[in-house]
Amino acid sequence: MDIFLGFVIFSIICSLAFVRVDRKHAVILIVTAVMFYLKLEYLLPVLLGMIVGFGAILPAAAGVVVYFLSVYMTDVSTLLTTSSSSSFGMGLQRIVNLMLIDKKLLVFLITFSLIIFITTLLCHLFYERAWLFAIFIGHIAMILLLLFGRLIFELDYKIWRLFLEMILGIGCCYIYRFFRGIGDVSRIEKASFEDDEYFYYVKAVPKIKVTQKDRNVTDIKSGENEDDILFDDITEETDLFDGNREEAEKE
Structure with a gap:
């Protein structure tokens, strides 16, 4: 009963x-917990940093807590069921201790929070391919943090x-970047301006557009007809010139 009450309070x-x-935060919380159950939790931090940004840190951390809380509840409930002496509040106390x-x-809390923060920070750099650095640096940093935690605390993840x-x-x-639409970084434009309170830095990236190449189609038949007409015109002019010359000689 106390475990259920604690879960309701946390919810x-x-x-x-x-x-x-x-409501987007609720979706992040639920997705994070579900991905832990599916054993795909390492896919999330960099993606959340790219898609959501800094706002994903707290709901993702809450999703991690929800998953571990559900694991603790299952273990403590099994333990209390087999135990002969149990009092109200003992289960909740065990969960808190765990x-x-x-x-x-x-x-996991530190890793998820830091990776989301780093990825978001790199994605918002004033640089054309900042998203590419965010992907690789985010994943490398995540591996280093998890390996460091595994080494220090002797954790058991594979x-x-x-x-x-x-x-x-x-x-x-x-x-994600493909379906979002990567801009044409070769035609990127940058602008900066200011007012009385702020400096503004704007980076405009035009979308990639596939342009059709101009096709030059030559009609061979029409070309032949034009040549024939031109040849006929030249022949007629030549005949006319010869005729005029003959008339001049007769005179």
């Missing part, structure tokens, strides 16, 4: 903090899955 807090502000001592939760999902994540980021 209300998340609803007030994210759903009331922006959250405080679980280093894996801490590593390295091969980390590298595999990194490759898949890079592919997903490229697909």
Whole structure:
């Protein structure tokens, strides 16, 4: 009963903090938790940084907490079911203790927050191909943080899955950029202006447009006809000139 009550309280807090502000935050929270269940959580941080930005940090962290909270609830419920002595509040206390001592939760919270922050920062650089640097630097930084956490705290996540999902994540980021429409960076234009309070830096990237090449079609038959007509005209002029010359000689 106390575990269910704690989960309800946490759900209300998340609803007030994210759903009331922006429904997009609720989607991020749910998607993050679902991706953890599907064992595809490493695909998220860089994508969230590219798609959503800084606003994805808190809902993504809440989604991580929701997933770990559900795992703790399952373990504690099983433990309390087999235990002979259990009092009200014991399950909730165990869950809180697990959250405080679980280093894996801490590593994922720090990693997700930092990677979303770094990716968003790189994507907003005043540079033509900033998104490309954001994809690779974001994934490399994520691997380094997770490997560092695994080494320091002796965590149990698998390295091969980390590298595999990194490759898949890079592919997903490229697909997102493709469907979003990459601008023609060869025709990029930059402008800067200011007012009394701010400096403004504008980067205009035109969309790529496929232009059809001009085709020069030569009609061979019409060309032949024109040559024949031209030849006939020359022949007629020659005959006329010869006739005039003969008449002049007779005179």
